[in-house]
Amino acid sequence: MRLTAFEREVLDGSHGDALAGVLREQVSVGEFFGADRLVEISNAHFMGDREVFGQAGLDYLTRLVDAGLTARVPTTRNAQSVDLEHAQLFAQSADLIEGEQRTRVLLRDLGVSAVNTCIGYQTVYQPRFGEHVAWGDTGTVAYANSVLGARTNYESGAAGLAAALTGRTPEYGYHLDTHRRANVRVRVSAALTDVAEWGALGTIVGERCRGYWNVPAIELAQARGPVSDQLKHFGASLASFGSMAMYHVVGITPEAPTFEAANRGREVLDEFEVTDADIEAALAREFPGGGEVDLVVFTAPQLSFFEAKQLADGLRGRKVADSVRLIATTNSMTFEALSEHGHLAAITDAGGVVLRGTCWYVMDPAAQRDTFGWRNLVTNSAKLVNIIRAHGYRPALRTTAECVEAAVTGRVSSR
Amino acid sequence: MTSTTFAVRQATGPTVEAEAVVSPVPFSARYDLDRTTGVISRGDHPLLGTSVRDRILIARGVQGGVAAGWAFLSMRDLGVGPCGLVFGATNPVMVQGAVTAGLPIVAGVDDAFFDAVSTGDVVRIDPARREVAVVS
Numbered sequence: 001m002r003l004t005a006f007e008r009e010v011l012d013g014s015h016g017d018a019l020a021g022v023l024r025e026q027v028s029v030g031e032f033f034g035a036d037r038l039v040e041i042s043n044a045h046f047m048g049d050r051e052v053f054g055q056a057g058l059d060y061l062t063r064l065v066d067a068g069l070t071a072r073v074p075t076t077r078n079a080q081s082v083d084l085e086h087a088q089l090f091a092q093s094a095d096l097i098e099g100e101q102r103t104r105v106l107l108r109d110l111g112v113s114a115v116n117t118c119i120g121y122q123t124v125y126q127p128r129f130g131e132h133v134a135w136g137d138t139g140t141v142a143y144a145n146s147v148l149g150a151r152t153n154y155e156s157g158a159a160g161l162a163a164a165l166t167g168r169t170p171e172y173g174y175h176l177d178t179h180r181r182a183n184v185r186v187r188v189s190a191a192l193t194d195v196a197e198w199g200a201l202g203t204i205v206g207e208r209c210r211g212y213w214n215v216p217a218i219e220l221a222q223a224r225g226p227v228s229d230q231l232k233h234f235g236a237s238l239a240s241f242g243s244m245a246m247y248h249v250v251g252i253t254p255e256a257p258t259f260e261a262a263n264r265g266r267e268v269l270d271e272f273e274v275t276d277a278d279i280e281a282a283l284a285r286e287f288p289g290g291g292e293v294d295l296v297v298f299t300a301p302q303l304s305f306f307e308a309k310q311l312a313d314g315l316r317g318r319k320v321a322d323s324v325r326l327i328a329t330t331n332s333m334t335f336e337a338l339s340e341h342g343h344l345a346a347i348t349d350a351g352g353v354v355l356r357g358t359c360w361y362v363m364d365p366a367a368q369r370d371t372f373g374w375r376n377l378v379t380n381s382a383k384l385v386n387i388i389r390a391h392g393y394r395p396a397l398r399t400t401a402e403c404v405e406a407a408v409t410g411r412v413s414s415r
Numbered sequence: 416m417t418s419t420t421f422a423v424r425q426a427t428g429p430t431v432e433a434e435a436v437v438s439p440v441p442f443s444a445r446y447d448l449d450r451t452t453g454v455i456s457r458g459d460h461p462l463l464g465t466s467v468r469d470r471i472l473i474a475r476g477v478q479g480g481v482a483a484g485w486a487f488l489s490m491r492d493l494g495v496g497p498c499g500l501v502f503g504a505t506n507p508v509m510v511q512g513a514v515t516a517g518l519p520i521v522a523g524v525d526d527a528f529f530d531a532v533s534t535g536d537v538v539r540i541d542p543a544r545r546e547v548a549v550v551s
Contacts, residue, residue, distance in 0.1 A: 025511075025514050025515060028427050028514045029427075029507065029510050029511050029514055031427065032426070032427045032510050032520075033425065033507070033510070034425075046481075047481045047484070048485065052445075052482050052485045052489070053485035053489055054450075054485070054488075054489035054492060054493065055489075055492060056485075056488045056491070056493075057485050057489060059492075060488065060515075078481075136481045136484070137480065137481055138480040138481060153507045154480070154481060154506055154507045155481070155484075155511070156481045156482075156483060156484020156507070156508040156511040156512050157482075158484050158485065158488065158511065158512070159507070159508075159511035159515070160484075173507065210476060210478060211476065211504055212477075212504070212505070212507070213504070240478075240480065241478070242478070243441070243476075243478045243506050245506075386446070387445065387446060389446075389457060389458055389459065390445070390446045390447060390456060390457040390458070392458065
């Protein structure tokens with residue numbers, strides 16, 4: 001790789017062994033992917049908490065703090081595994097709680113803003129078109145690349161933090177024009193009204209065209225121009241099922257005024273149509289005949305203000321069934337706004353729980369299953385459906401309205 | 416002892432030789448593994464109950480998110496993680512996670528490799544030579 005004088009100094013140890021080690025990791029990754037150079041970034045976002053990094057991660061952060069390293073660009077933290085206010089309610093382990101408390105101190109010392117959100121692009125910082133950033137959390141990456149036209153690869157926990165500490169990242173993949181071109185063409189005749197249906201579209205495209213380097217272009221025949229939350233769920237699902245980091249929606253997203261503009265001569269690997277029947281089949285994969293439900297979860301990604309308002313409107317004046325736990329997650333900024341507008345009370349008065357700063361699937365859901373005997377779960381998040389099977393749950397994907405009805409009746413509807 | 420060698424397009428890390436665990440489905444550290452034991456825990460995974468501890472994990476593809484970035488470091492610390500990774504195609508998270516944990520990782524392997532290798536075979540990864548070999 002071609003390195004600047006500053007970068008060579010860092011590698012030589014002139015700025016300390018710790019920073020040299022961090023940059024060395026970045027150069028190794030860059031060389032793996034054939035990067036010519038490192039590119040300076042304006043913003044970093046990373047995932048790091050006790051549930052995902054264990055004691056090894058705490059030790060890693062401690063070494064960086066002890067070396068006096070701090071973030072060189074504004075840096076935020078992704079949703080994490082503990083809502084300290086509700087930790088007892090969910091029987092979260094003392095180890096997780098203590099780990100989160102220790103982590104927050106370490107992150108403060110590293111100059112990281114522990115906003116604990118996976119929807120920072122809806123609440124904290126929106127990079128401009130063409131801006132190079134280094135973001136962790138796959139859903140945030142899909143949104144940044146696709147909807148905002150910013151440029152980032154998946155940056156895992158340690159890699160996102162490394163980018164924050166050096167202020168740069170290897171220039172490969174979605175930092176470069178050539179990799180942003182569409183190579184999958186999907187004509188969608190389905191109507192797609194609810195976020196769950198957009199998530200189902202992500203499931204179908206992600207499963208069929210899996211691969212980090214594949215970029216689908218979606219052509220909508222009848223669906224209205226999607227709103228931010230719908231694109232959020234689509235990208236999160238696409239990333240979860242397909243490991244994809246970018247998509248285009250023709251006529252909607254900034255690099256796709258036409259399919260040809262999005263494609264720019266790249267070989268098309270696959271081309272297919274998604275109909276209403278395909279979306280219906282995706283929604284009906286589990287519990288096609290309906291059934292009893294233990295959990296109704298709105299998360300993955302955290303809810304925006306308007307998603308939470310929709311939930312509040314659906315629950316206002318009603319009661320969640322005694323046999324059901326209803327969980328919604330969001331970040332602190334949205335939580336406070338919901339409280340000010342009475343929407344938080346509408347959800348909690350109905351018996352729901354609103355968690356902040358976390359996303360439920362990182363809260364050790366396997367332990368919760370064992371503790372509370374939960375198994376059957378309904379959600380409007382296709383991403384959660386994909387993840388939660390590994391933790392021993394049987395998940396069903398349903399529309400937001402169907403999820404609310406499942407919470408109130410204790411039964412998920414048939415499809 | 417015979418060995419069959421295959422070229423790889425992308426590689427980093429030290430040379431390692433160990434028993435293989437070959438996943439017939441795309442690999443995800445978060446979705447597939449109990450990261451405290453190194454045992455594959457996803458209910459519908461074809462290798463449910465198999466340990467990746469001190470083995471070379473092999474899959475044609477990967478899926479899922481950023482958790483792998485910390486998972487390999489955490490599993491190495493607990494002594495339950497794989498000792499090498501071989502993928503047909505990979506995403507940055509696997510590479511970043513492997514580099515942070517000091518694990519060798521290679522990708523862009525010939526398709527024939529996946530037809531030739533089975534769980535239980537001894538495999539050698541040699542990133543410096545950009546090679547992976549089925550040793551026995």
